[in-house]
Amino acid sequence: MKVYTKTGDKGETALIGGQRVPKTHERLEGYGSIDELNAWLGLIADQEIDSKHKTLLHNIQNQLFVIGAHLACPTQEKSATLPQLSADEISALEQAIDEMDAKLPKLTKFVLPGGNTVSSYCQIARTVCRRAERNMLRITDFAPSEFILTYINRLSDYLFVLARTFVYESGGEERPRRPNSD
Numbered sequence: 001m002k003v004y005t006k007t008g009d010k011g012e013t014a015l016i017g018g019q020r021v022p023k024t025h026e027r028l029e030g031y032g033s034i035d036e037l038n039a040w041l042g043l044i045a046d047q048e049i050d051s052k053h054k055t056l057l058h059n060i061q062n063q064l065f066v067i068g069a070h071l072a073c074p075t076q077e078k079s080a081t082l083p084q085l086s087a088d089e090i091s092a093l094e095q096a097i098d099e100m101d102a103k104l105p106k107l108t109k110f111v112l113p114g115g116n117t118v119s120s121y122c123q124i125a126r127t128v129c130r131r132a133e134r135n136m137l138r139i140t141d142f143a144p145s146e147f148i149l150t151y152i153n154r155l156s157d158y159l160f161v162l163a164r165t166f167v168y169e170s171g172g173e174e175r176p177r178r179p180n181s182d
Helices: 026-045 051-071 087-101 117-138 146-169
Strands: 012-014 020-022
Touching (some): 026 051, 026 117, 117 146
């Protein structure tokens, strides 16, 4: 199979099932954001981090491929034949959030993104995740399972807590937002 097909040279691409749409189509914005998020997670997993974090990040990357396939599938009949997310994947994120959060100082103020490089990558991934969620909701004919939207919403929470974890694991401190600072 060749990497290039030349079928998109005029600004169109095919969805699952063969329907041709412009590359500006809302579905492509949806799965393009998921693809971008997946790339950021790959970058985070490539850093010198604990293997437990790496393993979960790799699992999340696989789930994002499932979500991307659903976004690229314009019909419910075909979508039903794709791999599905379940409550178990959401529970895994929630468990990871709870475990990390139990070791972190209580959050009493907004914090500025940053603290170290890996934490900053997590914060960027979190914002891409939020954009992906917004893009999914813009797809007028997309009726995702409850698990897809919940998973993406929980994933942004996970990335926020992971960013905080990386700051504290490195011995750093979070920078609280200071209103009206010069």
